[in-house]
Every structure is written in C-alpha cells, then in structure tokens.
Amino acid sequence: MNKIVRHPASFKDPAGFIFESGGKIYRQVNQRYADEFKLLIDSGLYAKLTSQKQLLSHSAVADNFTGDNEWFTTILPEQLEHISYPYEWSFDQLRDAALLTLSILKTAITHGMILKDATAFNIQFHKGRPVFIDTLSFGKYDPEKPWVAYRQFCEQFLFPLYLEHYLKTDMIPLLSAHHTGISASLTARLLPWRSKWNLGVRLHVLLQRNVSERKQEPNPRITFSKTKLMNVILHLESIIKGLKNRYSEQTTWSNYYDETILGPQYLAAKEKLVTEFLTGMEFSTVLDLGANDGHFTRLVASMGKDVVAADSDSKCINGLYAYAKETKSTNILPLVIDLSNPSPAIGFGNNERAAFGSRMKSDVVLALALIHHLVIGKNIPFDLVANYFASFGKILIVEFVPREDEKVKQLLSSREDVFDDYDERGFEKSFLRHYSIRKKQVIPGTFRVLYSLERI
Amino acid sequence: MIVNMILLYVDPGSGSYLVQVIIAAILGALFYFKNLWWQIKAFFTRKKEEPPVEDKPDE
Numbered sequence: 158m159n160k161i162v163r164h165p166a167s168f169k170d171p172a173g174f175i176f177e178s179g180g181k182i183y184r185q186v187n188q189r190y191a192d193e194f195k196l197l198i199d200s201g202l203y204a205k206l207t208s209q210k211q212l213l214s215h216s217a218v219a220d221n222f223t224g225d226n227e228w229f230t231t232i233l234p235e236q237l238e239h240i241s242y243p244y245e246w247s248f249d250q251l252r253d254a255a256l257l258t259l260s261i262l263k264t265a266i267t268h269g270m271i272l273k274d275a276t277a278f279n280i281q282f283h284k285g286r287p288v289f290i291d292t293l294s295f296g297k298y299d300p301e302k303p304w305v306a307y308r309q310f311c312e313q314f315l316f317p318l319y320l321e322h323y324l325k326t327d328m329i330p331l332l333s334a335h336h337t338g339i340s341a342s343l344t345a346r347l348l349p350w351r352s353k354w355n356l357g358v359r360l361h362v363l364l365q366r367n368v369s370e371r372k373q374e375p376n377p378r379i380t381f382s383k384t385k386l387m388n389v390i391l392h393l394e395s396i397i398k399g400l401k402n403r404y405s406e407q408t409t410w411s412n413y414y415d416e417t418i419l420g421p422q423y424l425a426a427k428e429k430l431v432t433e434f435l436t437g438m439e440f441s442t443v444l445d446l447g448a449n450d451g452h453f454t455r456l457v458a459s460m461g462k463d464v465v466a467a468d469s470d471s472k473c474i475n476g477l478y479a480y481a482k483e484t485k486s487t488n489i490l491p492l493v494i495d496l497s498n499p500s501p502a503i504g505f506g507n508n509e510r511a512a513f514g515s516r517m518k519s520d521v522v523l524a525l526a527l528i529h530h531l532v533i534g535k536n537i538p539f540d541l542v543a544n545y546f547a548s549f550g551k552i553l554i555v556e557f558v559p560r561e562d563e564k565v566k567q568l569l570s571s572r573e574d575v576f577d578d579y580d581e582r583g584f585e586k587s588f589l590r591h592y593s594i595r596k597k598q599v600i601p602g603t604f605r606v607l608y609s610l611e612r613i
Numbered sequence: 614m615i616v617n618m619i620l621l622y623v624d625p626g627s628g629s630y631l632v633q634v635i636i637a638a639i640l641g642a643l644f645y646f647k648n649l650w651w652q653i654k655a656f657f658t659r660k661k662e663e664p665p666v667e668d669k670p671d672e
Contacts, residue, residue: 303633311629360639365632379630385637392640 161222166278166509172293178222184215184234187227190293193270194229197295202268206289211261213237213283213290232292235283238442238463238490240516243277243313244333245492245500247475248321248402249482251329254280254287255314259394261289262304266383271298275310277332278510284487300383307389308369311361312338315393319362320344322400323352327471330493336503336510341366357396404472419563419603426601427525427556428456434554434596434609435460440520444549446496447527451477451489457523458489465517467494496527497535514548521552528584529558533568533576539587547591553610557584561604581606 160178167175172190176183186194197203206212215232222231243251254277262272273296280287304310313332316339320328324347331339345366352358431453441462445454448466450473458464466489468474477491494500499513524546531537546553558565559581569576578586585594592610599606 303630303637307633308629360636361632364635365629368632368635369629379634381630381634381637385634385641388637388640388644389633392636 165506166504170274170293176222181233182236183218183222184232184292185223185225186229186232186293187225188229189227191229193296194293196270196297197292200268200270202265202270202295203292205264205268206261210286211257211264211289212292213281213288215292234290234292237281237283237290239282239465240511241282241490241492242333242500242510243280243317244330244336245494245513246329247471247478247491247493248318248329248404249475249478250282250287250491251277251314252318252397252400252402255310255318255397256394257287257289258310258314259390259397262390263387265295266298266386269298270295271304272296272306275306275313276338277313282490285481285485285489300386301381303379303381304386304389308365309338310393311365312340315361315397316341316344318397318400319352319358320347321403323348325403327493329471333500333503341369357392361393361396402475404475422602423600423605424452426603427605427607428453430598430600430607431456431523431525431554434607435521438521438552440552442519442550443521443523444517444519445523445525446546446549447524447530448477448491449473449526451480451491453523453525454489454491455480457521458486461488462521463488463519464490465519466491467496467499467513467517469493469495496531497537514545517549519550521554522546522550524553524555526556526558526564528555529562529565529568532579533565533572539578539584540590543588543591547612551612552595553592553608553612555588555608555610556600557581557606557608559604559606 162177164175164177164182171187172193173184173186176185203212207214213234215234218231218233220231221228243254246254257280258272258275262275265271272294274291274294279289279291279294281290282288317329317332320331320339328347335343341362344362348358348362353363435457443457443462443464445451445457445464445466448454448468449470451466454464454466454477466474466477468491471493474491474493477489480486481489481491494513500510502508502512502515503510528542531542532539546555560566560569560579577583588608588610591612593613594608595611596609597606
C-alpha cells in the first residue's frame with residue numbers, strides 16, 4: 158500500500174480532501190458528500206462543465222487509499238503541471254478566474270446545484286486557461302436561500318479587482334497577507350472618493366460593510382428566489398466584465414526593455430545563442446526568471462516546452478497572459494513574482510500554501526538580463542543568487558551583464574558602487590560552486606556573456 | 614439608507630444573506646424601471662411599423 162500524504166491545505170471541507178500517493182494527486186470523497194456527488198454526475202452538470210473545460214475532469218478509482226470509514230469514493234483528477242496562487246496572478250488572470258467562477262455558478266444553478274464556496278484557490282491555470290478544481294464544491298441548490306459564498310466571492314475576487322481598478326496600482330499581492338480575501342471594510346477604506354459614486358461599489362462594498370458591522374438581534378425572515386439570485390450574479394458579472402486592466406492607459410515605463418538600450422541586433426544574436434545552447438538537450442519544463450515581456454518565454458514555448466514566466470512587473474505578465482490567450486497557447490503560465498521577495502509559504506503552520514520556490518522546479522532555468530538587477534539593484538551577492546537559482550533546476554542559462562554594459566552603468570550611476578567583486582571572475586567564482594560550465598559565449602556586439610551551466 | 618430600518622441578523626460567516634436580499638431588491642427595481650423605459654422608447658421608435666401578427670398553427 159502506497160504512502161498517503163494528505164495535502165496540508167485540504168482540511169476545511171468535511172466533504173473530502175486532497176492527498177498525494179505514488180506521485181499523483183487524488184481526492185477522497187466522504188460519505189456525507191455522497192448524495193451531492195451523485196447529483197453532480199446525474200444532473201449532467203459534471204458532463205457539461207468538463208466538456209466546456211471549465212471543471213477539471215477526473216476518473217473514479219475504486220480503492221480506499223486511506224482506509225477511512227468515512228470513505229465513499231476516490232477520484233483521480235487530471236493532474237496539473239503547476240500550482241499557482243491568486244496573489245501571483247495579474248489583473249486579467251484574476252478577472253478571468255472570477256468570471257469562470259460566476260459562469261460555473263450559473264450553469265450549476267440550471268442543474269439544481271450551487272457552489273458552496275467561491276474561494277480563488279478553487280481555480281488553477283491549466284494548459285493556459287483557468288479551470289475550477291474543487292469537484293466537491295457543489296451543493297444542492299435551495300432557491301429560498303441566498304448564495305452562501307457571495308461574501309467570499311466578493312472578498313477574494315471583486316474587492317481586489319476593484320482596488321486595482323480604482324487605485325491603479327498593484328493590489329492583488331495583498332491577497333498573500335489577506336489570504337482569506339480582503340474585507341469589505343478594508344476595501345471601503347482604501348477606495349478613493351470617486352468610487353462611491355458607482356452603484357456596484359455602493360451595493361457590494363459599502364452596503365456589505367455597513368450591514369456586516371451591525372450587531373442585531375436574530376430575525377431570520379429572509380426570502381429569496383432564483384430570479385433574485387440571478388439578479389445578483391448577473392450584476393456581479395457585468396461589473397467584473399466592465400473592469401479593464403489599467404495597462405493600456407499607462408504610458409509608464411515598465412522596466413522596458415533592458416535590451417532596447419543595446420539595439421535590435423543584440424536581441425537577434427541572443428535569440429540565436431539561446432536556441433543554440435538549448436538544442437540537443439533533453440528537457441520539457443522551463444522556468445523563465447525575470448521574463449520581462451516574455452520574448453524568450455515565447456521562444457522556448459515555440460519549441461514545445463512547458464514554460465513558467467516569472468517577472469515582478471505586472472504589466473509585462475498581464476501582456477504575456479493576453480498573448481497566450483490570444484494565441485490559445487497551452488504551455489505558458491505567466492506569474493507576477495518579485496524574485497527578491499517571492500511568494501512565501503502561508504496559512505496555518507505556514508503550510509497551507511507552499512512558497513514559490515518549492516512549486517516551481519523545472520529542467521531548465523533562464524536568467525536572462527536579470528543578474529545585474531538582483532546583484533546591483535537588490536544588493537544580493539553572487540553566492541546567494543547562484544544558490545537560489547540552483548534550487549530550481551539542473552540547467553541554468555544565465556546572462557552575465559558586466560560593468561561595461563550601458564545598463565549596469567545606469568544602475569551604478571545613481572548609487573554607491575560597493576560591488577568590488579562584480580565582474581566575470583567574481584561571477585564565475587560563485588557560480589562554479591554550484592555549476593559547471595557547459596557553454597560560454599559573448600553575445601556579439603555587446604559585453605554581455607551567455608552561459609549554459611549544469612548543476613553539479 | 615434603508616438598512617438602518619431593518620433589524621435582521623447577519624452572521625459574519627453567513628455569506629451576507631441580508632445584503633443579497635437588499636441588492637436583489639434594488640436591482641429588481643432598477644431593472645423594472647429600465648425595462649419600462651425601454652418599452653416606452655421602443656413604442657415611440659416602432660410606431661411606424663405594423664404590430665406583429667401571430668399566425669395560428671393549423672391542426
């Protein structure tokens with residue numbers, strides 16, 4: 158009997174839980190959920206949602222892995238390549254996840270079921286699209302009750318989107334600190350004055366804040382209906398559809414593009430070298446650190462590899478996501494990550510949601526036009542950077558950007574130069590503690606050096 | 614705001630049931646008046662057309 162490892166975040170729902178066994182992720186369904194599980198299938202809801210690729214499909218497994226008395230059945234869901242969390246998503250990714258949740262909710266209602274929860278953690282990005290993964294989230298629909306997950310939906314989807322929309326700055330990372338969502342009262346406090354003119358804000362933010370802060374006697378004379386529920390859902394949907402990302406408005410620089418300093422020949426030459434370095438190697442997954450506008454993400458994606466693109470600039474990541482959607486690409490996952498402060502492990506016991514590093518191991522790591530930002534920009538020594546990169550994967554394609562480079566001169570011009578060992582020798586000294594050099598070549602027309610390193 | 618006048622209980626964990634009732638009521642009213650307005654508008658922009666005639670299906 159294989160060893161069972163229960164997922165540390167999967168403890169809140171008595172209907173069942175996720176566990177890992179033999180390298181695969183399974184979901185146990187408990188007796189108390191048996192009726193609803195059967196209804197999910199019998200009502201045709203499961204078939205409808207999986208055919209539209211909105212719900213992660215699964216196959217039934219007859220075995221009781223855990224030996225629990227509570228056991229009803231075990232399902233083996235389609236396995237995901239990567240796990241990402243809402244606080245790592247760009248505006249459009251969160252927005253699409255929100256719209257998916259509402260779409261599934263509407264479909265469920267027409268099949269006599271409803272979503273019992275609406276947490277953003279129910280969504281994962283799979284083959285380029287958001288997909289709902291919590292098969293046990295469906296409950297029997299009672300038209301006389303309002304939606305039990307409405308507040309949660311607002312706190313995890315609507316409010317963060319509103320905040321980014323009105324404040325025009327990155328607010329989604331707040332979801333890491335507020336991991337159950339941002340409350341109505343906090344949202345109300347942060348939103349600017351002009352937002353209060355908006356009906357959606359008045360209804361879903363302010364009204365919710367006002368009502369939830371009251372302490373009244375119990376008097377449960379609430380009547381509801383399907384029409385009323387649909388009114389609320391359709392309103393939420395139209396609000397979210399109307400929220401657009403701020404990036405097209407902004408003409409600000411977005412760390413754009415290091416490379417423009419050096420001209421287009423540089424980019425072409427680098428492309429050629431990177432392709433050359435990767436040819437003949439066996440690999441299927443790539444992690445592009447500091448992906449910027451995703452130029453090289455797209456390059457490896459076109460080789461048929463599975464790529465995760467990480468960059469701290471949400472505008473870049475949002476743009477890359479838009480590109481992936483438009484081209485219907487199934488092998489690019491863009492995420493907003495600050496490498497000097499990547500997503501930490503959070504939740505109870507710091508165990509519910511894993512840190513970025515532990516979720517993102519891959520065969521090849523790209524660190525192009527990045528090292529100078531970490532070492533000079535963020536004061537992180539070569540040793541620590543080398544160690545960090547080595548924790549991700551076996552092969553590292555890294556671009557060393559020396560002092561003579563225009564970009565480095567720019568970085569050093571506005572600060573004190575305390576980087577005595579910032580040169581090729583210092584770089585190699587640190588990196589050769591973790592790697593051996595497979596290939597090394599100067600990028601023609603520049604002072605930059607491209608390395609292909611293999612972890613020892 | 615009407616909420617001051619209604620004494621109903623909201624459990625922070627209940628999903629904001631009361632809020633949904635109020636929102637649904639407000640949206641329902643808004644939709645009613647919006648619909649009314651569209652009907653009025655449609656009546657005036659369509660006055661030149663013949664009213665639609667229903668064909669009775671032959672048995």
